[in-house]
Amino acid sequence: MKPPLEAAEQLLPDIQASPDDRHLAIDRVGVSNLRYPLTVSTRDGRGQTTVGEFNLSVSLPHDQKGTHMSRFLEVLNEQPSPMVPRDVLKLAQDVQRRLQAPHAFVRVDFPFFIDKPAPVSGVVGKIDVRAGLSAEVGPTGRNDWMMSVKVPATSLCPCSRQISEYGAHNQRCEMEAHVRIVEGASMSFEELIDRVEQAASTQVFSVLKRPDEKWVTEKAYENPKFVEDIVRDLALAMEREPRIAWYRVRSENYESIHNHDAFAQIERDLGR
């Protein structure tokens, strides 16, 4: 005997399952702008609860009219918790299986908080990093996943410093790294953030007392970087990390002397 929900469903026509004769397969169909809680694993193995923005989709064969959207939501209710980065692959496999689809795609972005002691006073506060995970699984077991972080920092302009009698324009910047980890390896979000943060003129902090502010100001002035320097130093940091197989790094500077931003980007497959 069927369970009641399945029986009730079968009394209603399943239009999504009907055939389609336009001979056009769909690359991706699914749900987006979907906010759902998730718990992400931290370096110490514990979990941090945050709010994910999910995008879940599958490919649809040419002869099938529609997908069953409610199943994406059901998969989210059974997500791994706490989620280590590579669990995003499991989530994509769950989507693929539950929707019986040739391909499945998952992307989720969320605020990830790190505890950050001020450089002199040591007072600890939290800084939010925009973190992300994505995965793609295909019909022949081909699968792929990536992790990403977008880290706020300070950049100080070398040209401005050099040509001016005093001072140098500086600004908040956001440094991004999207990386593919080599087969079998793993990396925590904190490890990736550590590597990214080194590329700026100086890091940003949550609580800064006066001795900290002095330190940060002087550190940035001693360490001027164009957006081009930052993106190259980001790239070098990725190349030196043997666990990274592919990367795309980017920096965006919210220029203090303009009403537009400056950005630079490098993408490289390291063939590892």
Add this chain to the structure above:
Amino acid sequence: MKPPLEAAEQLLPDIQASPDDRHLAIDRVGVSNLRYPLTVSTRDGRGQTTVGEFNLSVSLPHDQKGTHMSRFLEVLNEQPSPMVPRDVLKLAQDVQRRLQAPHAFVRVDFPFFIDKPAPVSGVVGKIDVRAGLSAEVGPTGRNDWMMSVKVPATSLCPCSRQISEYGAHNQRCEMEAHVRIVEGASMSFEELIDRVEQAASTQVFSVLKRPDEKWVTEKAYENPKFVEDIVRDLALAMEREPRIAWYRVRSENYESIHNHDAFAQIERDLGR
């Protein structure tokens, strides 16, 4: 003997504490666009961890040059947890005390998730509501706090239904309620959300199986409402709730037949 940080701070001039002679008091000065974790109390007394967007500020007397921004962050590190709605007042009092300010203002917005069973199948999924808390404290013990929710729902147009042979245009809408609770009373976010949700043509859900979709479609058609109807029914729901002393309700409909939205708003002091 002074603690080391305080000693180090005093070696550096405190410009913020120096006098100002422009004879202009500042209404509000503080920090904004600040993301920080918070744990909000749920109806059952447990906590839900989410991500707040904070705006913290104080008034500044005319003869003082600046405020000490780092103290706002220190207050956040000691926030009540889990936070019941009226704790936002305590947070504002902490800001006032820590910054030795005549007035203090706090506002925080965050996604709040509710478990929502589908109407027929009963399958449970989470829906995100945009919730908020704000408080203001003044020099003579005058204080004030509010809570708010922004709840997604469906609206179906009565005019479209009436004049058409079949069908009726409908759309997602967002219903907002900002309320002040009467002295000594309390209300959970879930209680406020329950009152708001009743005002729409039908609620929205996370997981909808076919029998649920049939129910939701027919329910909306049986219950057509203009944006004017929704906002009036929101107002009635607030007036019937004896714990509410003041309200501002609003609905915004993402019209399916236009590329702009329709909205309506009512604000009323119930003098309770």
Add this chain to the structure above:
Amino acid sequence: MKPPLEAAEQLLPDIQASPDDRHLAIDRVGVSNLRYPLTVSTRDGRGQTTVGEFNLSVSLPHDQKGTHMSRFLEVLNEQPSPMVPRDVLKLAQDVQRRLQAPHAFVRVDFPFFIDKPAPVSGVVGKIDVRAGLSAEVGPTGRNDWMMSVKVPATSLCPCSRQISEYGAHNQRCEMEAHVRIVEGASMSFEELIDRVEQAASTQVFSVLKRPDEKWVTEKAYENPKFVEDIVRDLALAMEREPRIAWYRVRSENYESIHNHDAFAQIERDLGR
């Protein structure tokens, strides 16, 4: 004989015009997030074509079920062009008349471009300012209108400069002024922008060659300002301008050393 459209309309029931028995007047009902072209008058009397984001609404008496939303759009099709700031009042009066409403409210925000020569090279480029107009008209001829600008600039921290051996943190900031003009006077957007721009450490520019960048860097360093200083200098500029009857000024600094912003705000009725 009636025109055909009116005749066709009358064949269909007008549900909006039917009575309502909830005894609740609606403060505002209308359209929002509506993008429409508009042509704004520039200082030289010519027009600048831009894209407005409109919010148009009316009040609705307690005994009327709904408003006629399509009429808002019809009013937009007949807007004054080019629009001088006080024409927003005329637009609100048109809404009031067309919808036969007790009150009407109009708000529109749009990018307004100014030509800005670099400080040394004189190379001219355009900077976008976020400008706005709003108006409110009531049943007894009471009416009110305001103009606003949000101007990007640079702020440099006096504390950071004072306590550091070299350098000083600086950042893009946005300075806002909302003003009510005294009865019978007028002001162009450019005049208001000129008064606002003076309050920052330095202005921002479109094209900056190296001699310009040197000038801007040194100018900011010579002119350090807290967000509190900026908002006070904005307030002073408003008070010194006899055509301004009421103002609300605000500065928001995108702190280069933090991942949050700093802001300050002053509102004052000058009773002129």
Add this chain to the structure above:
Amino acid sequence: MKPPLEAAEQLLPDIQASPDDRHLAIDRVGVSNLRYPLTVSTRDGRGQTTVGEFNLSVSLPHDQKGTHMSRFLEVLNEQPSPMVPRDVLKLAQDVQRRLQAPHAFVRVDFPFFIDKPAPVSGVVGKIDVRAGLSAEVGPTGRNDWMMSVKVPATSLCPCSRQISEYGAHNQRCEMEAHVRIVEGASMSFEELIDRVEQAASTQVFSVLKRPDEKWVTEKAYENPKFVEDIVRDLALAMEREPRIAWYRVRSENYESIHNHDAFAQIERDLGR
């Protein structure tokens, strides 16, 4: 004798032109989030003035430290006006030449307004479409450009209609088409918009009187489409248009019964 600006510039060191030894070429470096006016050609050959959001960049050889950002702005000051779609290629070539760069990339997005008569009353109002242009030029004369539109419309769910006694959930959707035009051909934005608009359950309008609203409601009900149907019909429309060589189409439905969206996407190179 040198012009004064060039002379003044040469007195200051040109750090951007200095060598770099990290052996890392940069894929893209430039400016983003830059708002600037532009005038786009309409079908009738006249121009429509709007506000562009520009992203301009170049590649940078491994041995060069930095690019000269001010030159991007200078190119914008000399943009073609009115701009026909393929002029974006000229803009990219201007960037490449002015910055003496191996590759140049241009992207600009802007609101484009079309006049839209209501289906029965014929009352005309404007609807905003999000339009875009992008181009890429390389060292060996390889070059490429694309145009895109994002058009609002209505979608009505076939499943909801079929399983329900009455009604059917419907919602605003946004349909996107990015296309590459075959060598030597041209297409106006209005022509592309016309092809895209046919794929929805019904179009959206600016002004709708009651007879129009009846028409739109019934038209949508007679023409139910899943997001999968819309994206397939978009794809068919692109395939039938001989001037299109490559396309990526997408529809995003702002589901009225959920607080998340549904989307579908197809990309195809037609080898023309």
